[in-house]
Amino acid sequence: MKKGGGRGLFVGLCVIPTAILFTLFMVVPTLEVFYYSFFGGFNKFNIVNKEFVGFQNYIDLFTKPSIAPKFIGTFQNTILLIVLVTIVTFGFALVYAGILSREKIKGQNFFRIIFYIPNILSVVVISSIFFNVIYDADIGILTSFTNLLGLTVKWKSGNEIVIFSLAIAMVWQAIGYYMVMYMSSMAAISESIYESANLEGAGRIRVFFQITIPLVWTNIRTTLTFFIISTINLSYLFVRAMYGTRAPQSTWVLLYYMYEQTTDYGLAMAIGVITFLFSFLLAGLVNAVTKREVLEV
Amino acid sequence: MKKVLAMILSVLMVASLAAGCGGNDATDEPTTDPDATTDGGETKVEGTIVVKALESAYGADMWKEIKEAFEKAYPGTTVDLECSVTIETTLQNELQAGTYPDVVHLPTSRDPKIPENMISSKQLRDLTPVLDLTNPGEDKKVGEKIIPGFTDTNATNPYGDGKSYLMPMFYSPCGLFYSANLMEEKGWEVPKTWDEMWELGDKAKAEGIYLFTYPTTGYFDAFMFALLSSTDLGIDLYNDVTSFKEGAWDSEEARQVLEIVAKLASYTEPTTTENANNIDFSKNQQLVIDGKAIFCPNGTWLPGEMADSTPEGFVWGMTAIPAVSDSQQPTSFTFLEQIWSPAGAPNPAGADAFIAFMYSDTAADIFAKYGAIQPIPGVSDKLEGDSKTFYSIYDNGATAVMGGFVATTTTDVSTSVEYFDPVNLLVAGELTVDQWLEGIKAANTALGAGVEA
Numbered sequence: 033m034k035k036g037g038g039r040g041l042f043v044g045l046c047v048i049p050t051a052i053l054f055t056l057f058m059v060v061p062t063l064e065v066f067y068y069s070f071f072g073g074f075n076k077f078n079i080v081n082k083e084f085v086g087f088q089n090y091i092d093l094f095t096k097p098s099i100a101p102k103f104i105g106t107f108q109n110t111i112l113l114i115v116l117v118t119i120v121t122f123g124f125a126l127v128y129a130g131i132l133s134r135e136k137i138k139g140q141n142f143f144r145i146i147f148y149i150p151n152i153l154s155v156v157v158i159s160s161i162f163f164n165v166i167y168d169a170d171i172g173i174l175t176s177f178t179n180l181l182g183l184t185v186k187w188k189s190g191n192e193i194v195i196f197s198l199a200i201a202m203v204w205q206a207i208g209y210y211m212v213m214y215m216s217s218m219a220a221i222s223e224s225i226y227e228s229a230n231l232e233g234a235g236r237i238r239v240f241f242q243i244t245i246p247l248v249w250t251n252i253r254t255t256l257t258f259f260i261i262s263t264i265n266l267s268y269l270f271v272r273a274m275y276g277t278r279a280p281q282s283t284w285v286l287l288y289y290m291y292e293q294t295t296d297y298g299l300a301m302a303i304g305v306i307t308f309l310f311s312f313l314l315a316g317l318v319n320a321v322t323k324r325e326v327l328e329v
Numbered sequence: 330m331k332k333v334l335a336m337i338l339s340v341l342m343v344a345s346l347a348a349g350c351g352g353n354d355a356t357d358e359p360t361t362d363p364d365a366t367t368d369g370g371e372t373k374v375e376g377t378i379v380v381k382a383l384e385s386a387y388g389a390d391m392w393k394e395i396k397e398a399f400e401k402a403y404p405g406t407t408v409d410l411e412c413s414v415t416i417e418t419t420l421q422n423e424l425q426a427g428t429y430p431d432v433v434h435l436p437t438s439r440d441p442k443i444p445e446n447m448i449s450s451k452q453l454r455d456l457t458p459v460l461d462l463t464n465p466g467e468d469k470k471v472g473e474k475i476i477p478g479f480t481d482t483n484a485t486n487p488y489g490d491g492k493s494y495l496m497p498m499f500y501s502p503c504g505l506f507y508s509a510n511l512m513e514e515k516g517w518e519v520p521k522t523w524d525e526m527w528e529l530g531d532k533a534k535a536e537g538i539y540l541f542t543y544p545t546t547g548y549f550d551a552f553m554f555a556l557l558s559s560t561d562l563g564i565d566l567y568n569d570v571t572s573f574k575e576g577a578w579d580s581e582e583a584r585q586v587l588e589i590v591a592k593l594a595s596y597t598e599p600t601t602t603e604n605a606n607n608i609d610f611s612k613n614q615q616l617v618i619d620g621k622a623i624f625c626p627n628g629t630w631l632p633g634e635m636a637d638s639t640p641e642g643f644v645w646g647m648t649a650i651p652a653v654s655d656s657q658q659p660t661s662f663t664f665l666e667q668i669w670s671p672a673g674a675p676n677p678a679g680a681d682a683f684i685a686f687m688y689s690d691t692a693a694d695i696f697a698k699y700g701a702i703q704p705i706p707g708v709s710d711k712l713e714g715d716s717k718t719f720y721s722i723y724d725n726g727a728t729a730v731m732g733g734f735v736a737t738t739t740t741d742v743s744t745s746v747e748y749f750d751p752v753n754l755l756v757a758g759e760l761t762v763d764q765w766l767e768g769i770k771a772a773n774t775a776l777g778a779g780v781e782a
Contacts, residue, residue: 075446092741098741098742168603170612184599186602186603186757188606189602189603191754191757191759274608275606276608277440277441278440278545278546278605280750280753295446
């Protein structure tokens, strides 16, 4: 009893600093966001005088003519990016991981490093690579290529195109990281399973879809949730790093709209709450939809 | 045991919550009314004066010299100076936390809109008494030294009540910048009217040169203010538009302004929109230097900003914006940098003395040395070179316009998004003048609703 108590005290003391910091910097601010989203009339220069407005901020976001179209537009942009970037990134990451871990290719490690490099670059560097080297109207690689085909594509300002320019940069940035993740879990799949599949006469594609993917499914599920949440953050970072404070309206994403375009704090907090709930909901949804029986290797 | 652990944790949790509240209370403190201490310069100027200054094209050394000169003029004072290009980031956080500086040199019409927000939330201190102060060793009052008219516009008196909440610091005429070399080489005349402008545009297009480019759409405020003041309606249209008067955009003249911008959009260098953001804008300015575009709306800071990539022997030219109406003169908007003091300033007497000192002979000489021109008679005569050409724009018959949009409490609509950003879409051909006008009219009504009567 006495011995156990001493250990409990020790554990308690060890947990306290983290508990305090976590409460102070995570729990309290998060709750405050919820609380202040019900207030109006305060901004960064006047945080003292605020009045309780109930659900007005939320109603404004979806109905007020000066806000609703922009807010719904940013919401659509965010969803488009999440869906597009996730599908493309995961598709490429899985296929590349499958190829690099199953096939015998010269320079396997070289490709592995090449694909992984974007991940160690900061968002600012990636933005500048894309904006100044790839999309630039004068010397950009992609622009030169489209000019060759006789098309004029405005990668940085074309109303319909910019969101895809963003998506390309985000996919490029993320593929390597997820590829390495899947490669490590694919390496754990026992060789004997593949051998028996070979003996049964299964083709490569069939092996990939019926053996590899099901066996790394747990990993895919976890990374999917991570990825969706990080896309919400990353999309803001990319827009901000590429355009500064003057991003074209067709690239506005939820957090950009909240941080750069909303001066009313209550409204911004309401956007924050919606983003928070949205990511939770999406993570839960993805988790539920991807639920499969766990296969043991 | 579990109980003890739970107790410790919950006590700590409550304590941490209380600590959080304590922090909040502290931020309320500096909002006490400071006006009481400003009484015509009788108060003793002492202690530390916290000064935040935006390092614009004039450089940071200028402010260091000012700090030394002030400390010499007022023994016993210390100026705690912070001067940086990114002052807005730190200042914003400090204001948010309730830590107010005494004096801020930061103009309106910049993207973070700090002074505008301070104005609309009534967080600025009335600086009218500063006009009655006299600097040490001088006999003229500050108000008598400033060029008449500079303390009368909404650039310094945001509420239109005759009180100055901001003081005019440096002014610089805005206009269309061009390469004097290119014009000379091709034998082109600088157009005085829009008809001549279109003519030049067609001539240049035949040689593969575009008539127009712009750094970002943010530069269209000064450009359109100049156009708005030179229609048949004169300055009234400009005043109506900037004060968000209902129906300000209903007239045929207002439409003419938009039509000119839209026509100019069709003469704009096509890669302009690609770089019209706060990060790549200098690529657009480079187009003028490289002779790929002729005109670029800008201010006098442009040559300094582009100095690194300007070849030797390049000569900048600047012209006023041609008038919309034949009966009006070409017009140039004057960009005014302001200095102000937050209502929460801890040392108001020191702040007033510091701001008054900006207009002393000593300070004016220091500023002029760095090319920062104050609205004090005679200062612009001391200029040389490029600057002399730029500041002589008004001597050559151009009308000066000053000010800007009045403060409004409407926060969900912004002029930069509704009025000026659409120019990018116009250039890309994705917007018509009618759609643009419709958006502006709606924004005008929304913004007007937030203007204090």
